[in-house]
Amino acid sequence: MADMEKFDLLDDLIRGRISPTDADDLCSLVLADTSSTVPAYEFMGMSRKEWTACAHGAEFSEVAKWRANGWPNKCFKCDGLIVSDNYGWIATHHDGELQLKHVVCPKPT
Numbered sequence: 001m002a003d004m005e006k007f008d009l010l011d012d013l014i015r016g017r018i019s020p021t022d023a024d025d026l027c028s029l030v031l032a033d034t035s036s037t038v039p040a041y042e043f044m045g046m047s048r049k050e051w052t053a054c055a056h057g058a059e060f061s062e063v064a065k066w067r068a069n070g071w072p073n074k075c076f077k078c079d080g081l082i083v084s085d086n087y088g089w090i091a092t093h094h095d096g097e098l099q100l101k102h103v104v105c106p107k108p109t
Contacts, residue, residue, distance in 0.1 A: 004029070008045030013064040023060040049084060053091040062098040072100045078107035
């Protein structure tokens with residue numbers, strides 16, 4: 001990545017400067033560089049919270065929507081409050097969309 005500069009992947013998606021496929025390709029390039037001392041999420045302008053959601057399987061475009069429009073603040077399972085900055089959540093697909101749920105949800109299964 002010596003010839004690459006840091007960038008804001010999610011902002012580029014939000015503004016339509018790159019496509020979801022471009023985002024995946026850029027991420028692959030960043031992750032392939034094992035010589036970088038900068039964490040991949042930081043190089044791509046993402047927060048730890050955003051990177052965590054992607055690690056749970058969220059698409060970059062889904063996390064970009066959350067950045068632009070606000071993160072969910074309710075557990076889809078129990079409807080309890082989730083403060084996404086405090087973690088304790090899992091990003092997962094439910095009813096056809098990406099949502100958050102508690103890691104240990106108080107509602108029994």
